[in-house]
Amino acid sequence: MTVEVEVAFGPENLKVPRDEIERRLDWALKxxxxxxxxxxxxxKLSGGQKQRVAIAAALSMLPEILVLDEPVSGLDPLGKMEVFSVVSNLRKEHKMTVVLVEHEVEEIAKFSDRVVVMDSGRIILEGTPSEVFKQVDRLRKIGVRAPQVSELSYLLNTERKLPKPIHFITLSEARQYLVREFFEGTKPRTSHSSQSNMPKRNQDLTRPPGEGKPCIVVEDLTHIYEGEVEALRGINLQIMEGELIAIIGQNGSGKTTLVKHFNGLLKPTKGRVLVRDVDTREKTVAELSKLVGYVFQNPDHQIFESSVEKEVAFGPRNLGLSESEINQRVEEALRIVGLEKYRAVPPSTLGLGQRRLVTLASVISMKPQIMVLDEPTTGIDWKDTLSLLDTIKTLNKQGHTIILITHDMRVVAMIARRVVVMRRGKILLDDTTRNVFSQPEVLKEAFISPPQITVLAQSLEPYGFPRDLLYVKEFVSNLPYVRKKHHASS
Incomplete structure (x- = not known):
């Protein structure tokens, strides 16, 4: 079985001519x-790469009606944009009807004709992207996020008391409005003055990472999978006690391969990994699990017990703890993730977001100082995402070192203080969150795009905007300062 065979399977069963199958195969894989x-x-592919193959297999059949259920879940940011662009072109070129179930609102706003919002089995909003996403407050109440530029227009309307309400859903709409209304009659500058007197920003995201004692040391790490696939190529990295660090990169860049070395699921082909001064080559997965907790990308790969309570108790019981200690840990873990009322429920019957919380609780109950979370927010709605992020922040404040793998740059901006960017098995960038996202040209090499509001600020840099803004509220608070300075210098 190969990727080529998988993608060709559908057209072959439709009795598509061989030369047409070859053409579709080449096109879909590209x-x-x-x-x-x-x-x-x-x-033998990564989770994101498998998702790409599944999308290619569906596209190769060129159906009249294409139903895609979260097709870009787990894909890198530019990969998501590419898939949406292709689906949009298919609709136009082949008059294909596309029904898309998705949480990626910024891409939906750009490519869809109509948006339907559901809550508790009911349709509560329906209309064009503009009609739906301008209702930011209503979307927030049901746990649905709006595009960041829609949130920006909402804040400008409510906080700046604009004479005429504005609504935009795309970057181009936002930029055109801001240039016209705030910088009309001025010229963009090629040089930029000091950012002094600007509103203060979250210093956790600007101070240099790497302060303190390292809990994980990676030295010249190389990993080669069976078949001579070199997934990691000479990685050197230190992760400090109490850090909250995000590891990002395109699908297949080596992120999951790297972190699987931290708890011994993989062993180095060359080099070594030290966890709390322990060489992972000399310890079993069971021994390392006391030091490093790992929450898998797919919660169903981790869940097997008949109730939530039993699932969370499994780890502590295998540590040989007393029943009273086990019960205490289970209670604490369920309380932290907010699943107390689900203790007797079979975890397999819970929603994806809740199953992710079960796996997190299972790790918390082991009380490891280091926790690896592999794409914990993939496939869950914004409401569950915010709840999960609050839990992660709480754990970090309690002293746990958190290592987060994600393709959601908005999540990275909200929670990470340090970001490591990987590309083709190597580290491309390792810096503070603000410094990493202020380098869009480098990020593009790893198929990463900064958060939408950061991209907007960078497009307005010639008018004096800082290129490292991460939040909508930051953008709004900086706007009057930027406008005043730019007009004064024009």
């Missing part, structure tokens, strides 16, 4: 950036 993997087994 669309999802998987041409170089056509001879690879799908079972």
């Amino acid at each position: 669309v999802v950036r998987m041409e170089e993997f056509r001879d690879r087994s799908p079972f």
Whole structure:
């Protein structure tokens, strides 16, 4: 079984001519950036790469009606944009009807004709993207996020008391409005003055990372999978006690391979990994699990017990703890993630967001000082995402070192103080969150795009905007200062 066979399976069963199958195969694999993997087994791909293959297999059939259920879940940011762009073009070129179930609101706003919002089995909003996403307050109440530029227009309307309400859903709309209304009659500058007197920003995201004692040391780490696939190439990295660090990069860049070395799920081909001065090559996964807790990308790979309570108790019981200690840990873990009332429920019957919380509780109950969370927010709605992020912040404040893998740059901006960017098995960037997101040209090499509001600020840099803004509220608070300074210097 190869990627090529998987993608060709559908057209072959539709009795599509061989030359047409070859044309569709080449096209579909190119669309999802998987041409170089056509001879690879799908079972040896990363989670995001498998998702790409599944999308290619659906596209290759060119159906009249295409239903996509969270097709870009787990894809890198530019990969998401590429898939949406292709689906939009398919609709136009082949008159294909596309029904898309998705949480990626910024892409939905750009590519969809109509948006339907559901809550508790009911349709509560329906209309064009503009009609739906301008209702930011209503969306917030049901736990649905709006595009950041829609949140920006909402704040400008409510906080700046604009004479005429504004609504925009895309970057281009936001930029055009801001240039016209706030900088009309002035010229963009090529040089930028000091950012002194600007509103203060979150210093956790600007101070240099790496202060304190390292709890994980990676030295010249290389990992080669069976079949001579070099997934990691000479990685050197230190992670400090109490850090909250995000590891980002395109699908297949080596993120999951790297962190699986931290708890011994993988062993180095070359180099070594030290966890609390312990060489992972000399310890079993069971021994390392006392030091490093790992929450898998797919919670169903981790859950197997008949109730939430039993699932959370499994780890402490295997540590040989007393029943009273086990019960105490279970109670604490369930309280932290907010699942106390689900203790007797089979975890397999819970929603994806709740199953992720079960796996997190299972790790918390082991009380490891280091926790690895592999794409914990993938496939869950914004309400569950915010709840999960609050839990992660609480754990970090309690002294746990948190290592987060994610493709959601908005999440990274909200929670991480340090970001490591990977590309093709190597570290491309390692810096504070603000410094990393202020380098869009470098990020593009890793198929990463900064948060939408950061991209907007960077597009307005010639008018004096800082290129490292991360939040909508920051943007709004900086706007009058930027406008005043720019007009004064024009």
